[in-house]
């Protein structure tokens with residue numbers, strides 16, 4: 038291959054290093070108005086009355102709107118249509134928007150927003166999972182779901198759980214808690230809308246222009262064809278910009294009301310309220326094991342603190358139970374999950390979406406079982422690894438799987454097995470797996486998940502695809518794949534992406550789906566174009582199309598321009614289209630839509646730390662991360678994703694937490710929300726393993742999310758290795774370590790973490806027949 | 816505009832005279848009055864470093880500077896780093912080493928690194944990390960950025 042797998046520069050890097058890339062807040066149109074949202078200061082309150090007069094009277098104010106102007110409910114999932122762009126009856130978290138002002142400048146808009154008088158009747162906020170499970174003192178946060186403030190529950194059982202436990206030589210139960218955290222993209226959300234000739238255009242820092250487009254159509258009651266959503270170059274998403282947001286809908290409505298462009302950029306404080314970050318999850322796991330380490334049965338329960346709205350939460354809840362089986366062959370498995378509403382900023386998807394929490398629990402739980410049985414924790418994992426080309430007990434199809442290879446390589450590179458043992462020094466090992474795109478779309482239909490159109494004109498190639506580059510490099514991936522097929526360089530290709538007005542649909546940058554899905558759609562279109570060109574080139578050269586070799590801007594002996602000229606003489610205007618829809622992968626049960634993917638990536642981490650037994654302060658010395666990438670389309674970008682994932686995993690493990698005091702956000706600022714800086718970041722050794730996935734474009738799989746997952750449990754495992762205490766709750770802050778050391782010194786259980794799991798009235802579990810034939814002997 | 820003042824300073828070698836509110840920040844003046852949107856913002860409170868520009872060659876947070884503080888000074892923004900179409904060696908290195916993901920922190924990282932290399936042409940990894948520690952990046956884990964600065968330093972030194 039000429040360009041696939043080569044360390045070429047990203048196609049958009051030059052614009053980014055010169056400062057010429059235009060992000061959403063860099064856009065401005067003639068006569069633009071500026072919008073500010075008024076947000077609730079209360080976690081939970083009824084709106085009794087709103088008086089807009091003083092705000093409207095401010096000089097320079099052009100329009101003020103409230104929930105009465107935007108009465109239609111929406112939500113990213115069809116089953117959770119529970120948000121208003123502006124609330125008019127009830128506010129459900131600190132930061133819930135209630136009004137929007139458009140003015141000649143931002144200061145005037147902010148001043149006027151403050152002059153809006155809102156009379157609230159304050160209600161008793163629900164602040165924790167436990168409170169949400171019990172009868173509320175005031176009315177439930179939403180008028181659906183229940184009992185109490187439960188949003189959604191599920192219970193699924195695969196295989197014969199009781200028989201599995203009966204067969205076990207050892208059974209263990211553990212409880213874990215994963216604190217919530219937020220994406221903290223460097224770019225604050227920003228959007229600007231125009232309404233011209235009856236057509237609405239929104240430029241926004243979004244990861245999902247297609248879903249924003251759909252939501253605008255619903256909320257503003259506009260036909261789909263009257264709307265264009267452009268995902269602008271992105272200053273970081275990590276899942277935080279995958280929901281349709283109030284400010285996006287407000288600027289659209291205000292553009293329609295005023296007839297002028299309207300722009301809204303959130304302040305950093307507002308970004309913390311917009312949130313949609315990692316759900317705090319309480320987890321209980323019980324596993325049966327033979328004395329040789331083979332798992333016989335596993336029962337996993339989760340309770341998620343969803344915050345104030347539905348968002349992706351139902352999917353998140355199912356994800357907390359879905360991917361335990363894609364690393365370990367579990368012969369009998371039961372999952373019970375519940376998501377609750379609380380009066381905090383809504384949680385949603387963050388890098389790893391619902392899977393870092395159970396992965397943290399699962400890996401540590403296996404470490405503990407290995408310790409109980411006197412077995413090597415790595416061997417316990419190996420004994421249970423899934424094999425390639427198998428189906429899991431919950432009906433997930435595994436194809437390529439490099440678990441054994443990544444384990445071998447990460448252990449070898451890190452010398453984990455022969456590590457130095459000393460008090461205060463530790464190493465931890467963990468593995469994980471992630472999707473290469475959700476196998477089912479948010480709106481269940483049989484349409485393609487990704488579509489691509491290539492236009493060829495006088496030698497110029499333009500690729501149109503809805504895929505959204507959020508910095509992960511998807512534009513480069515698409516250009517590279519097309520360039521490979523056409524014998525060009527990625528930089529030769531012009532791209533129109535993330536634009537619902539010009540490019541055919543791609544569902545968006547979430548679930549690590551773009552390389553796999555948009556990549557396959559682009560490949561489909563590029564191969565059709567290549568065939569057309571090869572046909573005319575072969576005719577001119579007097580050979581067979583199959584004999585045409587492409588590369589360095591040539592089709593056989595003809596230049597690319599000559600070939601396109603011949604092709605256009607013969608066919609006239611030329612464009613080709615391609616699309617991708619994953620195979621039908623859902624299992625035969627309700628809830629099977631979450632978990633299936635056309636392929637799974639695999640990651641293994643070893644973390645080396647020093648931890649001071651006097652202070653509990655951890656210093657991470659080095660991280661080794663081996664990743665089964667299928668194949669690298671661009672190894673520099675892949676390595677960047679691994680390093681970025683490791684960085685974010687370390688942040689979650691050590692310090693990042695979106696914390697509240699009685700539903701009041703504790704730290705809505707970058708100074709107080711701690712994240713790793715360049716001096717905190719250890720060396721990362723990236724090891725890429727290529728397993729050549731049979732369905733991935735050129736064999737490629739995802740890397741955007743998977744590498745974060747094993748890092749968190751590996752850190753905690755290293756703490757145990759160093760000090761002999763278990764910290765069953767992240768982030769692992771020094772105080773937790775000191776408390777665990779204290780407990781150990783007093784002869785109590787040497788751990789810090791939740792004491793118990795609440796009694797949740799999960800529904801009667803659905804018993805699902807298993808497709809499963811255990812791939813390894815029990 | 817009665818409360819406005821005239822500010823004079825140099826931006827990327829060009830002298831500018833701008834009528835501004837005395838309480839507007841250099842960040843706002845650069846982006847909104849002068850249309851130089853290459854300078855980014857992540858907080859406007861001095862917490863993230865994204866708004867870094869060079870003032871008389873030293874990295875400063877433009878969101879914390881008022882016009883009177885930069886009166887008569889020389890300001891370099893990301894738009895002033897390349898020579899025409901010729902990228903600065905740091906820019907080249909950032910492109911090559913994959914130091915740019917979303918690119919939002921990139922202008923601030925490049926300018927901070929430029930000031931570092933001007934003071935110390937061959938910094939250690941630790942010195943690079945320390946110089947960049949006031950600039951947050953959420954994408955790269957800083958690894959590729961450090962590599963890029965090392966690469967540029969090596970090239971500029973020879």
Ligand code: FES
Nearest residue numbers: 859861862864878
């Ligand atoms: S914008 Fe964050 S420090 Fe200036």
Ligand code: FES
Nearest residue numbers: 917920952953954
């Ligand atoms: S590259 Fe995205 S914040 Fe640094």
